[in-house]
Amino acid sequence: MKQNIQLPEGSLEKQTTTLNLGPTHPATHGVFQNILEMDGERIIDAVPTIGFIHRAFEKIAERRAYYQITPLTDRLNYCSSPINNMGWHMTVEKLIGAKLPKRVEYLRVITMELSRIADHLVCNSVIGVDTGAFTGFIYVFEFREKIYEIFEEVCGSRLTTNIGRIGGFERNFSDLAFQRINAFLKEFPKAMKEFETLFNRNRIFMERTMGVGGIDADRALNYGFTGPNLRAAGIDYDVRVAHPYSSYEDFDFTVPIGTTGDVYDRYLVRNEEIWQSLSIIQQAMDKIKDLDPTVFHADIPDFYLPEKADVYSKMEALIYHFKIVMGETEVPVGEVYHSVEGGNGELGFYLLSDGGRTPYRLHFRRPCFIYYQAYPEIVKGMMLSDAVITMSSLNLIAGEIDA
């Protein structure tokens, strides 16, 4: 990138100034860097630099058995880790050809939609923080805490959950978990409406965000956008509808679409997706009532650990347990690609297996990495504070950019 570019006559300065919106900065939510060439307050050029949190997941995955890769996927989009975990489990289940019982799929849908709500709550409230409105952020995080408590009841951890196993869940959802989900479904709509009255028709917020950071639908498709950013630009593409997985076709939900793709549209699209996710969770809770409540995993003894009592008394259970923990189960040779609708778009897993205990090659198709390329084009000619809001509305999560 050319530094200290000579500016034409009539500009505020003679040369551009180089500003380092560096990796550690309170406004960039995550570790990534932007080197900006500025004319006064306007941005002439931007060069993003990434790789500050690169943890070599793709190389590590070549040395780990299939069930050991789940904690790596947690740390991709760490605001919504259950979605990443479920996506990985579904990829392996597609490779081995496992079919899951309906109750497991509905429980997975509940988990994924809860984490999608958590992710969108972070993004929307942080757009507010970047415009100066701190109250919404603090208020809405109480409900993010309630979602964390639900995850803690199911799997033990809050943020990087490692939830579920290949073939289902590690334990059945307890009564306390269902109580907490029902309490959340009852209390959250009221709080969400208060959050909306703070922002949706707030004059200052609308003037700061409308017309800022827009992108055309054609450029967005060419850049490989997916998820709420693409839907705000007007393209109707949602992986849950286009390539349904985990029984999403049984649910009735709409996919919100925007028009101009600016910050306000992205905010509204995510807002509406939170309401749609609430409706999906309610439908799933109703559907589960009629199903056998003791089922929480598929019957695949080659991949799903047997009950501990059986391991200590039966021979086959002991052998399966040993083979699974050592990672010596036979996996079919093949290449599979599976994608899920993550908080930011199509999170894909390209898995090449050569029949050994570890993958031959695992590649994560990370939506944040792909659409961060468009940032210089969106930001050219904007003021610095608008560029900061654009960055936070794109919901860039450093863990997913670098992997």
Add this chain to the structure above:
Amino acid sequence: MTNEEIKQKLIDKFGELVYHFEEPYGMLTFETETNNNLKVMTFLNDDSDLEFTYLNDLTAVHYPDNKGKELAVVYMLQNIKKSIRIRLKVFTDIEKPDVFTASNLFSTANWLEREAYDFFGVNFVGHPNLIRIMNVDEMDYHPLRKEYALEEQTRTDKDDDMFGR
């Protein structure tokens, strides 16, 4: 539009240059010659029936045992309107891994090709800015190739004299 129809259109247009058609887990996968990759992708992009106008993913794989064709570049294209995905592979020699860049056709390919260059050493001919993207600039090898171990054997900062490594 079924995988059979796509395969037939490709064979009608390119004949012998596209081969090894497979359908692992329902996704049509095929290979083509190394210098033919742009022509195939442009055809898939421009054809009014096929309309594969979206590049979903671009990655590389290292097969050290295929002499002469060690590095594979895998493209995944998608038809957004009809929700169909296909996969295209090109193989190239590790001694001279030149592949034409797709970044003029799809802007997505810009960083994805930089990532493939950084980790595998594939040289994308015509790329506007082919430099390392995630690793440090001083690194002089391509880490995801199979000959490199997970951790650098010569590092000394984690050696512990009291408790061992």
